[in-house]
Amino acid sequence: MYFRLNPECHFIKGEVYGAIFDLIDEKIYPLDLEETKIITSCEDNEPICDGKDFLKTLKDLHIGNIYNNKIYIRKLYFGSPSLFSFEGSLSQLQRAYLEINNSCDRNCWFCGYNGIKSVSAGPNLTPRADPILTP
Amino acid sequence: MLEFKTSAGNTYAWIDDIGIFIPTNPILSAIIRETCNQNQTSKIDEIEKLKKDFDEKEVEYYYELAKKYKKIRTTLKEKLEYATNRQFNEPILIKSILKNGIAQLILDVTEDCNFRCSYCIFSGNYVHYRSHSKRYMSFDVAKKAIDYYFSLIKAGKRYNPLRQPKITFYGGEPLLNFKLIKECIEYIDETYKCYKISNYLTTNGSLLDIEKAEWLIKHNCHILVSICGPKEEHDRLRVYRNGKGTFEDIMKNIKPIMANYPSNVGSIAIYDFKSDLFKLEEFFNRPEVPALILASPVTELEGCKYFEQFSETDILLFNKQMQRAQNYYVNNFNDREKNTRASLFDIIFGRGFVSTVTGPESLLLNDPLIPYSGSCIPGQKLFVDVDGNLHICERVNRNFSIGNVAEGLNFEKIGKILYNYNQRLDKCSTCNMIKMCERCFATLFEGKDIVYTSKSCINEELNNIRWLANVFTFAETNPKIVENEFGGE
Numbered sequence: 001m002y003f004r005l006n007p008e009c010h011f012i013k014g015e016v017y018g019a020i021f022d023l024i025d026e027k028i029y030p031l032d033l034e035e036t037k038i039i040t041s042c043e044d045n046e047p048i049c050d051g052k053d054f055l056k057t058l059k060d061l062h063i064g065n066i067y068n069n070k071i072y073i074r075k076l077y078f079g080s081p082s083l084f085s086f087e088g089s090l091s092q093l094q095r096a097y098l099e100i101n102n103s104c105d106r107n108c109w110f111c112g113y114n115g116i117k118s119v120s121a122g123p124n125l126t127p128r129a130d131p132i133l134t135p
Numbered sequence: 136m137l138e139f140k141t142s143a144g145n146t147y148a149w150i151d152d153i154g155i156f157i158p159t160n161p162i163l164s165a166i167i168r169e170t171c172n173q174n175q176t177s178k179i180d181e182i183e184k185l186k187k188d189f190d191e192k193e194v195e196y197y198y199e200l201a202k203k204y205k206k207i208r209t210t211l212k213e214k215l216e217y218a219t220n221r222q223f224n225e226p227i228l229i230k231s232i233l234k235n236g237i238a239q240l241i242l243d244v245t246e247d248c249n250f251r252c253s254y255c256i257f258s259g260n261y262v263h264y265r266s267h268s269k270r271y272m273s274f275d276v277a278k279k280a281i282d283y284y285f286s287l288i289k290a291g292k293r294y295n296p297l298r299q300p301k302i303t304f305y306g307g308e309p310l311l312n313f314k315l316i317k318e319c320i321e322y323i324d325e326t327y328k329c330y331k332i333s334n335y336l337t338t339n340g341s342l343l344d345i346e347k348a349e350w351l352i353k354h355n356c357h358i359l360v361s362i363c364g365p366k367e368e369h370d371r372l373r374v375y376r377n378g379k380g381t382f383e384d385i386m387k388n389i390k391p392i393m394a395n396y397p398s399n400v401g402s403i404a405i406y407d408f409k410s411d412l413f414k415l416e417e418f419f420n421r422p423e424v425p426a427l428i429l430a431s432p433v434t435e436l437e438g439c440k441y442f443e444q445f446s447e448t449d450i451l452l453f454n455k456q457m458q459r460a461q462n463y464y465v466n467n468f469n470d471r472e473k474n475t476r477a478s479l480f481d482i483i484f485g486r487g488f489v490s491t492v493t494g495p496e497s498l499l500l501n502d503p504l505i506p507y508s509g510s511c512i513p514g515q516k517l518f519v520d521v522d523g524n525l526h527i528c529e530r531v532n533r534n535f536s537i538g539n540v541a542e543g544l545n546f547e548k549i550g551k552i553l554y555n556y557n558q559r560l561d562k563c564s565t566c567n568m569i570k571m572c573e574r575c576f577a578t579l580f581e582g583k584d585i586v587y588t589s590k591s592c593i594n595e596e597l598n599n600i601r602w603l604a605n606v607f608t609f610a611e612t613n614p615k616i617v618e619n620e621f622g623g624e
Contacts, residue, residue, distance in 0.1 A: 007155055008207075024203055045614060062200050067158065069143045072610035074156045080496040 003042040003055045005064040008076045011043050022063050023076055029063070045070050136167055137567040139600045141608040149603065152208050154497035154570050156607075162189045163197045170201055209500055222554050223504055225546040228514070231504055232544070233291035236515035238301065240284040241529050242277055243520045244315050245307040246270045250339050250381060252373045254407060254433040254441050256530075257307070262438035263532040263582045267307065274318050276523040279540035281319060284517055285327055300327070303335040305518075305529055310342040320354045335359065337403065339373065340385035348392045352399045360389065360425055362402040364415040372405060386423075393423055401428035404479065408445045408453040412460045416479045426476040430483055434530075437581045460484075465609050468616075488606045489616065495570040504553055507563035508588075510575040513537045513549045527552075530577035555585055562588040568599055 005011055008024045018036040020029040031039060038051035048055065048066070058064040104111070137149040138159065148159040148167065159167070165185055178198050185194045246268040252258060259266040281302070288300050302323065304316050316336070323332060334356035343360065351358055362385065363369040370380025392400055402425040406415065419427040435442055464480040477486070504512050511528075514537060518526040523540040526533060535552055538545040559579070563569060566588075579586050610616075 004158075007157060008203075024207055062196075062203055065158065067145070069145055070611050071145050071158050072607055072614055073158070074492050074610075076155055076497055078498050080494055 001048045002045065002067045002070055003048050003058070003064055004045075004067065004071055004073050005039070005043060005058075006062070007073055009063045010075060011039050013040060020058075020063060025062075029061075136164070137596065137600060137603070138164060139604045139607070141604055141611055143608065143611055145607070145611065147603070147607055149568065149571070150204065150208075151567055151569050151571075153204060154495050154499070155204070156492070157204070160197075162193055163201065165189075166194070166197050166201045167204075170205060207498060209498065221503075221557075223550050225550075227504070228512075228546045228549055228553075230294075231502070231512050232514040233287065234294040235502070236512060237284065237287045237291055237298070237517065239303060239516045240280065240301070241303045241305050241516065241518045242272060242280060242319065243305050243307070243518065243529070244272045244277070244309045244312040246521055247311050248306060248308045248339070249311065249341060249375065250308065250373060251376050251378075254372060254405060256434065256436070258441075260440045261436055262440075263436070263534070263580075265533060270521045271312050272315060272519075272521040272523075274315060274322075276519070276521070276540055277315060277319050278322060279523060280517070280519040281323060281326075283540055283543055285330075287517075288330070300330050300332045301335065302332065303337070305337060308339050308342065309336055310338050310347065313342070313347060317350070320356065324354065333357065337361070339381065340388055341375075341381055343385075343388045343392070345388075345391045345395075348396065348400070352396050358392075358400045359403050359428060360385065360400060361405070362424065363405055364410070365418045368410060368414060368418075371409070372407070389425060390423065393425060397425075400425045402426065403428055404430040405433055406430065407433045407441075408449045410453075412456055412479065412483075413463075416460070419479045427479060427482060430479055434577075436578070437586070461605065465612075468609075468613055484609075485616065488609050491571075491602065491606045492610060501569065506557065507560040507566070507569055507572065508575060508579065509573040510556070510579075513552055513576075514544050527576050531580055532582070534583045535576070535580065559585045560588050562592050566592070567596060571599065 005020060008022060010021045010023065012019055012021060013036065016036070017033060018031045018039060020031065020039070021027075022029070035051070035054055038054060042048065042055070042064075055064065055066065059066060137151070138146060139149075140146045146159050146164070147156050148164060149156055150167070157163075162185065165188075166181060169181060169184070178195065181198050182191055182194050246257070246265060247270070248255075248257070248267050251267075253260060256264045257267055284302075285300065288298065291298060302319070304319070306312075309316060320334060323334075332355065334351075334354065336351060336356055337359045338361070340360040340362070343358070348358060361373065363372045366380070366382040369382040369385075373381050375381060389400070402419070404415065404419065404427060406412065415430075418424060433441060460480060461484055464484045468485075501507070502512065513527045513535075516528050518529045518531075519540060520526060520533065524533075524536045525538040525540065525544060527535055527537060536545075537549050537552070556576070556579070563572075566572070574588070574592070579588070579591060
């Protein structure tokens, strides 16, 4: 028997622990060490050895299923993975940042180290990183 | 929903209005089919309907799973229906082309060729395509085309600052007009210095001496040579005007280029029902042969006489050979040498498998300008003939001009083509593989007309089910190929 996460559930492995991201229900399931090992093995298409109860729980949560044979799961992506590799394909803005001011009440040495200079500062605020940036 | 079964006995479904493959079973299939047909099926109704045939708890479980997928179903078909009957005006078309188009400028530098290959679409065997002629493009036409293309690139920067201009020199045999190619590249290098431009040349290789090759490589031009396999295979398909085979002359030209610039030259192969695929596979693995970039069967278009030479037995034997080749590829995949370059079978099967699995877009609607089929918007590519007329693509016959280099794109013509095209896609709204469709203007235009999909898509779904079963049978045993190819997972 084999267990595989559903197409919409991505297993992301950190250095030690992993987590399952359910893209439809927008939930994250953090895993402990043992659970991470079990899911790693399952997602490598290895037959089920340990953690049957845990896998049953995942099945009940509709984030994976148990199969008799090795199965291929094409994970759900937004768009098409093969189109990502097209040279010069259309870029998309994923996030916009609004810089609502450029002053700070702290004076951390590393802030602005890479060249962001402050323009102005209020009476009680320190211009960012001026002491570091000024030669 | 399109269902298919692999040789291991697993069943899958492709759900087109999400763009997802899911492993399925009889209960889940039945529920999805029901929920596709009726939007408001209650759990109680569903359980009542299916409990005679299936376990009630299982039905309940899969009902919830189907409900989960329903959350991300796009209202694809309704939106597409709306788009089908719409006429698009100039601002919409300009925006679409600047945003998604102008990917490539293709200059038909000459209609002349020193070869007479009978499979070529310009051989006279294809009634809706031009034949060879002595006509050559002038620098004046080429310059206007280049300037117009770069004006679009510049205007499109606000939509896609990453877009890199691509210019392809096409023919006939483009090297018969090498003087023009040189003039064009020198003009582009001089005038458009701030762009990172890629140039491409597709040639039959007979005029490609080392001096020309060095000049082209120095000017960032990728050279693609048409080679159809070892001598007997190549000479059967690619001949001079007098019928003499061309293999030896081409290989003689290629030898010094491969010795000095092996990574700057590639080959393109064509095969037909009499080709020996295994001989081709062996040939394209040889180090002295340029790496294979593309391999495709001879195009069978309406009114084409080329295919009259093949008997039913030829076709049957070729199909069997194709199946044998596919089995060979699948069965020996893990034992093969890890080449840095793709083999013929990698391109026909491996790349085909990968693009089937990863190609269709998930969770996105098709472009409303062409809601169905895999066609690009006219103007996404610019194909310029020797007289300076703009066309949709080099593969589309010349009855559908979309402007000229002096006046630019004609948006009224493009709008009319799109409207007529969308009207003819009468089978698409009931199709289960809209997102997978690869049909386009090249295959749906017949002469001056556009063919109805209800006429042209016969057996398409059945063929696709067979292909998907093959692809997933392969993917079940080699899942890493797809994942490694695109760095996923």
